Amino acid sequence: MNYLIPLMVVIPITCALFLNLLHERTRTVKAISIIVALALPTVPLIANYGVQYFGGYPPLAQNPTIAVGLPTLITGTALNIFHPAITYVFGSAQKLMIVILGFIALFAIYISLYEVKKASGVYAYLMLMGTASIIAMLLSDDIFNLYVFFEIAALAQVGIVLVSKVDYNYETALKYMILGSIASPLLLIGIALLLGVTGNVNITDIVYSIQHGLVNPQSPVLLMACSLIIFGWLYGTGLPPFHTIKSAMYSKALPTGAALLQAFSVFSFVAIGIIILRIFSYLPFAHIFIIGISLVAMTLGITMAITQTDFKRLIAYLAVGELGYIGIGLGLGTALGITAGLFQAVNEAVITAFLFIGFGTIMYKTKETDMRKLGGMLVETPKSALLVLLAGLAMAGVPPFNAFQSKLMLVQASLNSGLPEIAIIMVLLSIVTFMTFMRAFHTIYLRPKPADLEIKNEKIPNITLVAMVAFLVVCLVFGLFPQIATNFLQGMAMSIA
C-alpha cells in the first residue's frame, strides 16, 4: 500500500479547509500555504508508482480471505476481478502531469501570497481545493469519483473568479455556473447510463465488460452515454461551444488565478479525454468527433484571439486554441499521437501559466488590461518583457522551446496517420499564433507610451520573476531534452492506443 498516493489529494484538501477558517491570520495562512504548496509537486515526485484501493478493498481475486464462503455466482464470474472500491492509479504519466500541475500551483500560490500585504486564506483555500480536485481526476479510475472532483473543481474555479474583484466577475461566474448546471447533470446521466449497462463505475471494469462481450458494444445506450460524457467534457474544458465563457472566466481572474484555471482546464481535458478514449476507442465516431471538435477549437480560439483588445482575453483564447492541439493528438489514437497530445498538454499548461503571470506583471505598473490604452512598457518592465517574449515564442512553437517538440511530434503523428491536412492546419495556426502574440507584444511593450497612461511606482515582486524564470527553465529543458517528458508519457499512450 502506497500511502503517498491518497495523500496527494488529502493534504491539499485538509489544509485548504483549515486555511478557510484562518482567514484573518495572515502569518499562519502564509506559513501553511507555503508548506502545502511545496508538498504539491514534492509528494508525487517521491511517491512510488502503484494502485490505491480505498477502504483496503482490492478485487476479490487479489483478496482470497474475503472471497472464502462467497457463492460461485460471485467468485466464479467477472465479479471476482471487478473493483469493489474507489481505485486510484498512479503511473508515470500521472506522475509527470501532477508534478507539473503542482509546480504551477506552487508559484501561483507563492505569488498570490507575496503580492499583497494581507494574504487571503480564502484565495489560498480555493487554489488548493481546485488543485487537489484536478489531481484526483488524474488519479481516479472511478468515473463517478472523477465526476465529483470535476464538480468541486468547477466550484473552485468559480470561487477563484469571485474573489478577484475584477469588473463583472460575478456576472461571468454566474453565467459559467448556469451553463455548468446544465452540462453537469447531462454528464451524470452519461455516467448513470454506463452504470446501467455495465453495472460498474470503475473504468477498468467498464472497459473489461465492453471488451469481453459482457455488454453489447454497439448498444445505443452506450452511444448515448458517450455523447453525454463528451458534452460534459466540452463544458469542463472550454471547448466549443463553451470557449467564450471559459475565456471570459480566465479574463475575470487575477493573473495567478488565470494561470491556475488554465492548468485545471488542460489537465481535466486530459483526464476525461483519456477516459473517453479508454472506454469508447472502439467507436470510430469518438475519434472523428475528438479530431473535429479539436480543429474547431484551434481555429476558433486562435482566430478569435486576433480580434481581442484585452490582453488577458487574448491569452485566454490562445489557450483554448492550444487545447485543440492536445485533442488532435488524442483523437488520432496512435501511440505517437497520444504521446504528442499528452506532451503538448504538459507544455501548454506551463507556457500559458508563464504568459498569464508574465503579462500580469503589467498590472503592477498599471491596472489597465486594454491593449489600446497600453504602450511603452518595455522601459517600465524590461526583465519581464524579455521573459514574456520568450514565453510567446514558446507558445508559437519556435525552437528550442518545448512546444516546438510537441507540435513537431503532432505533425509527424498526423502524417503517419495519413492526415497531412491536419498537419498543414496545425502549422498554419502556429504561424497565426505567432503573429497574434507579436502584435500584442508590440502594442504593449514596443510602441510609444500613450500620453494618458498612468504608471504606478510599484515594484514587481521578485517571486514573480523567479516563477517566470522557473517556467522558462522547464520550457527549455523539455525543448532540448523532450525524451525526459515523453518517457513518462509513452506507457500510458501505448496502453490506450
Place this chain on the structure above:
Amino acid sequence: MIMDTQLASLLTAGALIVIGIFGTLFLDNLIKKVISLAFIGDGANLFLIAMGYKVGGIVYIFLPGMSMSNFSQNASYPLPFALVLTSIVIGASTMAVMLGIIILLNKKYGSLSASKILGE
C-alpha cells in the same frame, strides 16, 4: 395497466429535465432559472436512482439468518443510491453558491432580470 416502476421513474426524470431546460432557457428571472436548474439536477438524480431498481428486489442489507445465495440474487443494486447522495450534496452546494451570487447581483442592479444582469 400499471406502469413499470423503473419506466415511470425514467419518464419522470425525462420530464423534469425537459421542464428544467425549458425554464433555464426561456425564463428571465434568475431565481426561476435556478429553480429550473434544480429540476435538471433532480431529474438526473432520479435517473441515477432508477438504474438501481430491480423488479422484486429486496433491500440490500444482509440480515442474520438470510441466505447468502438468496441475498446475492435478489438484493437491489446499492451503488446508485450511494452515488445519488453525493450528487445531491454537490447540487445543493452549487445552488447555494449561485443564490449567493444572485443576492450580490440583486444588490448591484436592483433587479433579478437575467436580460438586464447577464445581457442575454
